[in-house]
Amino acid sequence: MASRTFTVQRAFNNNVLLVKEEPSGSEVILLGKGIGFSKKPGDAVDVDDQRIEKKFRLENEHHIKQYHHLINEVDQGVIGLSEEILAMVAKELTPVLNEHVHVALPDHIQFAIQRLQNGLEIVNPFLFEIQTLYPREYSLAKRAAELIELHFGVEIPDSETGFLALHIHSAATPFPVSQTVRFTNLIRELVQHVEERTGAKLKPDSIDYVRLITHLRFAVERIRQGKAVQNPLLDRVKELFPEAYQLASSLTALIGQRLDLEVPEEETGYVAMHLQRLLQVNDT
Secondary structure, eight states: OOOOEEEEEEEEETTEEEEEEETTOOEEEEEOTTTTTTOOTTOEEOTTOTTOOEEEEOOOHHHHHHHHHHHHHSOHHHHHHHHHHHHHHHHHTOSSOOTTHHHHHHHHHHHHHHHHHTTOOOOOTTHHHHHHHOHHHHHHHHHHHHHHHHHHOOOOOHHHHHHHHHHHHHHTSSSOHHHHHHHHHHHHHHHHHHHHHHOOOOOTTSHHHHHHHHHHHHHHHHHHHTOOOOOTTHHHHHHHOHHHHHHHHHHHHHHHHHHTOOOOHHHHHHHHHHHHHHHHHHHO
């Protein structure tokens, strides 16, 4: 059996290499402090090199083609820093990342840097929802923003940190960023619907706001995943909290419409129970 070897294809920075593994011919991203220092295409890297801290292997043929296109179009430093951010995500959230994020994250960072360098404002209408729904991802995004600022000399606003958090969330799930944005937008739409129906303006830093979008998030997740729920209190909820149940019905109808899914009445009952608490607070 032929022994495994790594041959350098690209050195993105001093800490990140794209190598080809022989004899399989598959491409691997290696990360480790100093592993890319003075390396050039064609150089060999010992597979047992003690500096290797993390390996990412691209398996999907479509993603491999996209990645090759990316490394010819995007600043090599951006790609290297993106891989270091993803290594941090793999360490802090999950060791198994969505493969497409190796393409999506550097592409996004490059575009964001260009916009900021040209003085173009980055607007993020979902910032408060992102901070509340994905606190761990947002915390990592803040660290990623600091690295971008350090390496590229641009100030990263909170709005862009929010978008980085969406990419980090996507990296740790099987869902693309577009689906995460769609999900976050739906939560925001539901909150606006509650505010319009109740006449209450919820402050993003209030406990009522946090409770509401947390409960809505789990409801949407259950509906999206088709998880059956049992609600033995359904009839009592309808009887005791008719206003909350009516509002919950309009919310779950909206969820069903946006996701093109049937929402069980039991789920509407659970949403009504959570809304009742909010309605009581606003009546006091």
